[in-house]
């Protein structure tokens with residue numbers, strides 16, 4: 696044991712060492728989808744600040760260019776852009792394969808890209824018998840299938856590496872009913888919560904764990920201003 700005891704009898708330095716090791720991302724290769732804006736930009740920024748190689752993926756080329764310029768000011772050449780539409784499965788797989796080809800591995804993936812489309816059930820045009828299929832399908836392609844495409848493409852390499860972390864940005868809309876949220880959004884977030892929270896409560900590497908490998912999948916439940 697090193698260091699002094701905390702007020703609760705714990706060893707402060709040891710706890711700090713464990714935390715530092717757990718969150719040490721120096722030299723790790725990370726992909727953040729939807730990284731040009733909002734939460735994804737914040738994830739990319741903290742990863743770059745903490746020493747990770749960060750591939751910022753987004754489908755909005757202009758926004759992506761600005762985001763990477765801004766992030767590169769802190770992270771130098773460790774921040775790279777990737778113009779990807781996560782709704783396009785083969786393109787996502789090719790991009791992830793390309794990252795592994797360039798960098799040798801992929802350690803961390805934030806499957807974060809998401810959109811808000813359509814109207815909620817509280818509005819007549821958002822009711823179950825009236826919502827628009829274009830909005831519905833457009834959202835599901837990104838918020839549900841985009842997460843599956845991203846996790847699948849990364850898991851192939853993480854399984855071989857026997858390590859890796861996949862972080863999915865979910866929502867309270869996936870955990871409880873919310874009449875202010877379109878059906879498509881709620882369905883997509885329920886869809887990403889279920890397969891994500893299951894593996895993380897299992898010991899990594901256990902046969903039940905995702906792919907039986909050392910991959911952890913965790914969920915970010917984000918709703919600024921919401922409780923729970």
Ligand SMILES: NC(=O)c1ccc[n+]([C@@H]2O[C@H](COP(=O)([O-])OP(=O)(O)OC[C@H]3O[C@@H](n4cnc5c(N)ncnc54)[C@H](O)[C@@H]3O)[C@@H](O)[C@H]2O)c1
Pocket residue numbers: 728729730731732733734735752753754755758779780781782807808809810837838841864865866867916917918919
């Ligand atoms: N902001 C919130 O209140 C909130 C709450 C709960 C969950 N979320 C979730 O957080 C995630 C990020 O949301 P945000 O608020 O930061 O949004 P945002 O609009 O600020 O950023 C989303 C980014 O994703 C990109 N993107 C959209 N479609 C894409 C696609 N098909 N391929 C690649 N990139 C694409 C956009 O160009 C944008 O840069 C989403 O999954 C969202 O559902 C957000």
